[in-house]
Amino acid sequence: MANIKITDTETLTNERFTLKKINFELQKEDGAWHNQSRLVFSHGNAAAALLYNKDKQTIILTEQFRLPTFLNGNPSGMLLEVPAGLLDADEDAADTIKREITEETGYEVTDVQKVYETYTSPGSLTELLYLYIAEYEEHHKTGEGGGLQHEGEHITVIEMPFHEATQQLHQGKIRDSKTIMLLQYAMLNGIIK
Ligand SMILES: Nc1nc2c(ncn2[C@@H]2O[C@H](COP(=O)(O)OP(=O)(O)O[C@H]3O[C@H](CO)[C@@H](O)[C@H](O)[C@@H]3O)[C@@H](O)[C@H]2O)c(=O)[nH]1
Numbered sequence: 205m206a207n208i209k210i211t212d213t214e215t216l217t218n219e220r221f222t223l224k225k226i227n228f229e230l231q232k233e234d235g236a237w238h239n240q241s242r243l244v245f246s247h248g249n250a251a252a253a254l255l256y257n258k259d260k261q262t263i264i265l266t267e268q269f270r271l272p273t274f275l276n277g278n279p280s281g282m283l284l285e286v287p288a289g290l291l292d293a294d295e296d297a298a299d300t301i302k303r304e305i306t307e308e309t310g311y312e313v314t315d316v317q318k319v320y321e322t323y324t325s326p327g328s329l330t331e332l333l334y335l336y337i338a339e340y341e342e343h344h345k346t347g348e349g350g351g352l353q354h355e356g357e358h359i360t361v362i363e364m365p366f367h368e369a370t371q372q373l374h375q376g377k378i379r380d381s382k383t384i385m386l387l388q389y390a391m392l393n394g395i396i397k
Pocket residue numbers: 220250251252288289290291304324331333355356357382
């Protein structure tokens with residue numbers, strides 16, 4: 205347990221999500237207290253899933269415009285990602301990921317298996333991300349996916365062969381960390397061979 209005293213919290217914005225400036229004192233091993241200040245962004249927790257089909261040797265990815273990547277080295281701003289989304293208030297992560305899979309990809313899967321929990325950007329973001337894998341079948345497809353239009357989401361659904369996904373991973377073309385983690389999980393555990 206860290207010896208920490210929060211001395212001041214200033215909310216810089218509360219527009220949709222929260223950015224706070226937090227001043228605190230942290231006790232070091234020598235017993236002395238040190239003042240620090242950090243900006244902390246909170247948008248709640250999130251869930252993501254790798255959808256795979258062993259018979260077809262395929263996975264389902266999404267592609268959408270991600271402004272922060274456009275601002276930092278991604279000329280098109282388009283990013284390949286596994287389906288993912290933020291937990292609604294009081295929503296269970298497994299329910300979130302099933303909802304997001306349906307909203308974003310059009311598949312309605314019943315079974316999801318949690319494989320990891322990860323703090324995605326622990327120096328600045330409070331988010332804890334729950335990572336899942338799930339098998340999908342053709343009969344699970346109940347809609348087109350594409351995301352919520354009223355939220356401004358325009359998501360393209362891509363069914364990609366395992367070999368193409370691993371090739372893109374090795375070529376450095378997949379640059380979303382949750383997607384890399386889940387693809388590596390699938391490769392390490394014999395799902396993608
Ligand atoms: N109006 C408005 N909309 C926003 C803003 N920020 C996000 N949104 C919208 O809020 C929705 C969030 O979509 P989700 O599917 O719930 O989340 P996500 O963006 O896919 O996933 C988040 O968590 C992932 C897991 O860590 C992250 O990988 C991803 O970057 C993101 O933070 C999207 O429609 C997005 O455009 C904003 O500042 N203003």
